[in-house]
Amino acid sequence: MSIPFPRSAISFIFSLVLMADLPLAADAPGPDSWQAGVASVVITPQEPMWMAGYAARDKPSEGTLQDLFAKALAIQDPDENRVVIVTMDLIGVLTELRENVAARVEESYGLPPAALMLNASHTHCGPEYRPRSGREEEARAYQAFLEETLVTLVGQALDQLAPADLACSRARAGFAMNRRLLTDRGYRIRPNPDGPVDHDVPVLTATDPRGDLRAVLFGYACHNTTLSFYQFCGDYAGYAQEYFEADHPGATALFVTGCGADQNPHPRREVKYAQQHGRTLATAVEAAVTANPQPLRGRLQYDLDTVLLDRAGGDQEPFPYPIQVFQFGDQLTLIALASEVVVDYSLRLKEELAGDALVWVAGYSNGYFGYIPSRRVLEEGGYEAGPWEPTVEDRIVDKVHEMVGELRK
C-alpha cells in the first residue's frame, strides 16, 4: 500500500523580510506589545484514502476538490505568556495525536500542553485516520505525517511572532440549522428550523504595525456536512477560509468549530451550496472584523483540566473529559470543549458567563470520541443522545465556571 504524502511547503506570514523594512508608526506597538505569528501547511493526502464521517461510504477518495490545511496562530502577551491555536480541515482531533503533539511541542519549544489548543473543522470530506479494518496502514501513516507536520507548524508560528494589535468581535451567519426533528418515530436527523441554534461568528484578528490584517481566527457552530462525495474538500469552512484569504492577500484565515454537533448546514449535497455557505461565513467574518473590534489588553492566561464524566450503564470507569480555557485580558474568554458538543452548551455558557468579555465556546477540540449531549438531548433521545449519564451537562458546565472563575480573578 502506498503511503499518502502531502505536497506543498509551509507558508508563512510575518516574514522577516516583510517586517525588517517596515518603519514603525509613531503609535506602533513597542517591545512590550502583544505579538502574533501564523503558519499554514497543506495536509491533503496525496494518495487515495478512506474518508471520514459517513459510514455509508464504500470506496476510498477519488481526488481533491479543495486542499485541506492545518494552520497555527501563536499569540504572546506583553509578559511573554504564549498560546498556540491549531486548526485543521479534518474530522476530529484524536486523543493520541493531541497527546503526542503536545508532548513534542513542550519538549521542542517549551510551550506547556495547557497553552496548546487543537481544533478540527469536522469536515466529512477529509481522510479517516482512525485505524479502519483492512486499512490500518494508511491511517497510521497519515497520523504519523500529521504529528510531524503539526509539531513543525507550531514551531513556525512561534518563530513568526512579531508585534501585532489583537482585537475580538463578532457577527452572525444563518445557514446552520438544528438537525433534530421530533417525528412519530422519535427524534430523527431532519432539518428543524424551530430548534436551537448558535449563529454567532466570533472573530479574533491580528494586525501588523502597518495596519495590515495578518490573521483572522473565526468560529461557527455547524457540521461541515454540506458535501458527502468522494473528493477531499474543506466544505463550507474550507471555502470561507479560502474566500477570506483571497479577499485579504497576506492574511491567513483559521476556522474553529463551535458546538455544532446537532447543527447541519442547509441546503446541502451540492458543491455550490458549500461555496455559498463559505461566502456567507466569509462575509460574516468581514462584518465582524469591521464591527466594533475590541482591542485585547492586559494579560493572557490559560488552563487545561479534565472533569470525570459517568458513562450510561455505570459499569465503566468515569471518562476524563478535557476542558481548556484561554483568557485574553478582560476582552475575550475562549473555552475549548472536546469532541462533538451540542449547541445547548455554547448557548448556556455564553448566557451564564456573559459580562464585559466576549465568550467564545469551541467544540471539537483536543479530543474526538463521540457526541457530548446536553441533559435535554439525553432526555429527548435520538442520534446524538449517548452514551453518558444525564449529569454530563452540569459536570462540564460547573467545571468551566470553576476554571473561568480562576482565570478571571
Ligand SMILES: [Zn+2]
Ligand atoms: Zn459529527
